[in-house]
Amino acid sequence: MSPIRAVIKGVGGYVPEYILTNQELEKMVETNDEWITSRTGIKERRLLKGDDQGTSAMAVKAVRELLEKTNTNPEDIDFILCSTITPDFLCPVTSNLICDMVGAKNAFSFDLMAACSGFLFALSTGANFIESGRYKKGIIIGGDKMSSIVNYTDRNTCILFGDGAGCVLLEAEENSPYGIIDMAMKTDGSGLPYLNIRGGGSRLAPQEYNKDNHEKYFIYQEGATVFKTAVTRMADIAAHIMERNNLTGEDVQWLVPHQANKRIIDATADRMGVSASKVTLNIEKYGNTTNGTLPLCFWDFEKQFKKGDNIILAAFGGGFTWGSMYIKWAYDSH
Numbered sequence: 001m002s003p004i005r006a007v008i009k010g011v012g013g014y015v016p017e018y019i020l021t022n023q024e025l026e027k028m029v030e031t032n033d034e035w036i037t038s039r040t041g042i043k044e045r046r047l048l049k050g051d052d053q054g055t056s057a058m059a060v061k062a063v064r065e066l067l068e069k070t071n072t073n074p075e076d077i078d079f080i081l082c083s084t085i086t087p088d089f090l091c092p093v094t095s096n097l098i099c100d101m102v103g104a105k106n107a108f109s110f111d112l113m114a115a116c117s118g119f120l121f122a123l124s125t126g127a128n129f130i131e132s133g134r135y136k137k138g139i140i141i142g143g144d145k146m147s148s149i150v151n152y153t154d155r156n157t158c159i160l161f162g163d164g165a166g167c168v169l170l171e172a173e174e175n176s177p178y179g180i181i182d183m184a185m186k187t188d189g190s191g192l193p194y195l196n197i198r199g200g201g202s203r204l205a206p207q208e209y210n211k212d213n214h215e216k217y218f219i220y221q222e223g224a225t226v227f228k229t230a231v232t233r234m235a236d237i238a239a240h241i242m243e244r245n246n247l248t249g250e251d252v253q254w255l256v257p258h259q260a261n262k263r264i265i266d267a268t269a270d271r272m273g274v275s276a277s278k279v280t281l282n283i284e285k286y287g288n289t290t291n292g293t294l295p296l297c298f299w300d301f302e303k304q305f306k307k308g309d310n311i312i313l314a315a316f317g318g319g320f321t322w323g324s325m326y327i328k329w330a331y332d333s334h
């Protein structure tokens with residue numbers, strides 16, 4: 001084990017102002033507030049409006065807040081990793097744009113894609129850069145403008161997703177009892193048929209877009225299959241991380257789960273023996289922001305986290321991808 005720990009030193013976040021409510025969705029597709037709330041736990045979601053606004057527009061606001069809150073000089077940042085499935089462009093990548101906009105002149109940066117598990121995978125990657133001893137400070141961002149890939153005539157998906165971005169500052173600390181203690185990640189590419197965006201990549205290239213295949217350029221989900229897979233895999237991997245670190249539900253102060261469906265979250269907490277009051281929830285106001293969900297939970301609950309709290313992260317997403325992480329929280333927020 002490296003004597004260097006990657007420690008979270010601060011949190012930033014941003015959600016757009018525009019609120020899309022269930023009532024508004026009732027006017028757009030055949031659905032109703034009761035169905036959406038009881039099946040998913042979602043009441044409203046935020047949408048990024050305005051021309052020429054991509055994921056970076058939200059991420060930059062989150063990073064600026066983080067730099068200010070932690071009194072960090074952007075030139076001291078060694079790396080910025082951005083997990084997103086809705087980059088502004090394919091090239092240059094979103095994290096490069098963010099570095100430029102926030103003045104992180106000495107940082108290297110790249111984007112990372114692992115669907116809804118992306119932030120957890122990026123945080124693990126960043127933690128390993130720090131534990132290697134080569135880098136001292138990094139920012140890990142998770143954010144998505146899901147409204148750019150959602151088909152607002154498809155009731156199966158348009159009720160689920162929202163836009164938002166969050167980030168954390170990671171720093172190296174020697175022999176610290178705090179920080180990122182353990183992580184586990186898994187993938188299974190046989191999940192392709194159940195959750196995908198088939199258009200826009202190299203198999204169905206942008207120039208092949210036409211009126212007959214345009215739906216393939218939006219997110220597609222076979223909800224029931226994804227639901228069943230998510231429930232077992234997210235709970236299994238979180239239970240595995242707890243077991244490996246000799247933690248019971250009593251020892252865990254917070255479960256920070258991916259916010260895709262309240263029923264999946266409840267099942268995961270049950271399996272871990274963690275009571276509902278210890279679960280960070282913001283799905284009712286943001287929906288599923290994909291890469292944004294975990295850092296936005298940090299952002300909303302930062303003031304309630306206490307130094308020394310045992311926090312378990314759990315994520316599941318398209319691919320399939322899934323993972324869990326054990327963090328010992330390093331600070332009290334004032």
Ligand code: COA
Nearest residue numbers: 031035039116155156159223224226227230260261317318
């Ligand atoms: N409003 C009203 N009815 C709807 C609806 C909506 N927005 N969307 C679907 N329905 C209907 C379906 O057409 C279906 O009708 P039918 O029985 O007449 O065919 C019925 O509701 C049940 O659909 P189903 O997909 O089986 O519902 P569900 O209970 O599985 O809930 C999801 C759907 C999407 C909420 C749920 O499957 C889910 O959350 N899946 C996992 C999402 C997830 O974890 N993603 C992780 C990666 S991001």
